[in-house]
Amino acid sequence: MGNFYDFFAVLIRPCRRGELQGKVAHERNFESHRMIKLLHVLFPIVAVALAAGAALIGTAGVAAMPLGGVLFYGIAGIVLIGTVFAAIHHAETIAHLVGEPFGTLVVTIAVTVIEVSLIASIMLDGEGNAALARDTVFSVIMIVCNGLVGLCLLLGGLRYREQAFSEQGASAYLSVLVVLAGITLVLPNYTTTTPGPIFSVGQLEFVSAMTIALYLVFLFIQTVQHRDYFVQNDAGHAGKAAGDTSGPRQVLIGSGWLVLALLGVILLAKKLAAGVATGLAALGAPPAAAGVFLAMLVLLPEVGIAVRAARQNDLQRSINAALGSTLATIGLTIPAVAVVTLALGQQLVLGLDPKDSELLLLTFAISFLSFGTGRTNMLMGFVHLVMFAVFLFLTLVP
Numbered sequence: 001m002g003n004f005y006d007f008f009a010v011l012i013r014p015c016r017r018g019e020l021q022g023k024v025a026h027e028r029n030f031e032s033h034r035m036i037k038l039l040h041v042l043f044p045i046v047a048v049a050l051a052a053g054a055a056l057i058g059t060a061g062v063a064a065m066p067l068g069g070v071l072f073y074g075i076a077g078i079v080l081i082g083t084v085f086a087a088i089h090h091a092e093t094i095a096h097l098v099g100e101p102f103g104t105l106v107v108t109i110a111v112t113v114i115e116v117s118l119i120a121s122i123m124l125d126g127e128g129n130a131a132l133a134r135d136t137v138f139s140v141i142m143i144v145c146n147g148l149v150g151l152c153l154l155l156g157g158l159r160y161r162e163q164a165f166s167e168q169g170a171s172a173y174l175s176v177l178v179v180l181a182g183i184t185l186v187l188p189n190y191t192t193t194t195p196g197p198i199f200s201v202g203q204l205e206f207v208s209a210m211t212i213a214l215y216l217v218f219l220f221i222q223t224v225q226h227r228d229y230f231v232q233n234d235a236g237h238a239g240k241a242a243g244d245t246s247g248p249r250q251v252l253i254g255s256g257w258l259v260l261a262l263l264g265v266i267l268l269a270k271k272l273a274a275g276v277a278t279g280l281a282a283l284g285a286p287p288a289a290a291g292v293f294l295a296m297l298v299l300l301p302e303v304g305i306a307v308r309a310a311r312q313n314d315l316q317r318s319i320n321a322a323l324g325s326t327l328a329t330i331g332l333t334i335p336a337v338a339v340v341t342l343a344l345g346q347q348l349v350l351g352l353d354p355k356d357s358e359l360l361l362l363t364f365a366i367s368f369l370s371f372g373t374g375r376t377n378m379l380m381g382f383v384h385l386v387m388f389a390v391f392l393f394l395t396l397v398p
Helices: 002-063 066-098 102-123 132-160 167-189 201-225 248-283 288-298 300-311 315-344 354-370 378-396
Strands: none
Touching: 002 066, 002 248, 066 102, 066 248, 066 300, 102 201, 102 315, 132 167, 132 288, 132 300, 132 315, 132 354, 132 378, 167 201, 167 315, 167 354, 201 315, 248 288, 248 300, 288 300, 288 378, 300 315, 354 378
């Protein structure tokens, strides 16, 4: 009988050990989830506090820190990356609760509104920044329509070979984007009331009003009349249906943390941009390089959202985040910066030079070809990335 119980004990011991290991793994996953959740809350708070502290001690105080401020910029860079991931987490939480395209629209509008204040504040910091808004908006178009779109198409193509999306939604984005970019970045070069690549006061007011009107009509189409154009029905995680009012408290909490995270990203980005701008000037980089770097910092949260969606085979959400951010940048940033410059009596340079105008034309032509069939593959992604590489190279070596 003893041998029987010994044999039975041997049989059940692996099961108990497996159960114990499973329990330990579950507890570890639970603790890991709690830690990640805590970091999603802590990073935005630390980012805002770090930016506020840097503002209090000033640039001279930062430069007087050990290692000449290298320590501060190193810590700020780490906190910035962590805050970006926190913003992505809160944005995806909201997207899951309210559904698309509202979820992506929340982070797009939030980033753009804070971006306006960032550009305006930098323009007011010193002289020679009249073209910063133009350089930043143009950089956003190039980074998103070539760099981000190319990366999403390439990663999605490598993982799924082909990805589907709403052709009507992409066509709506591109149609509005071409008009907004054309009347704000190209048309100033051909007006005769005021010489140079600038609008007269009346022209700037009219163009700003038309820009806002077109963007508002697009938002109506996206969120009300033709919402189905901007939703991928077979996506891996489409979120709740529109009109579902469950979880309003979670939406409010998530929105609050998202705004705080985005505020931390923008404030730290401004501090890092100031240091990088000084470094670029010391290296003899062209002034447009500052606009490129600023655009890259501002777009970090949307880059994370778009890339993650593409890897989850939800290319439509990637398009919503990428092209939506570009539309919001032009539709909101240009009019807002125009109001600031008109109120202060400053000049706003908007017209692109011939080289950048040709890059803009090529970008739109490739975009219409990429999104013209409703399906994409890695080849089109690589084409966009080549255009992005050309843009970066010509920015540094004009």
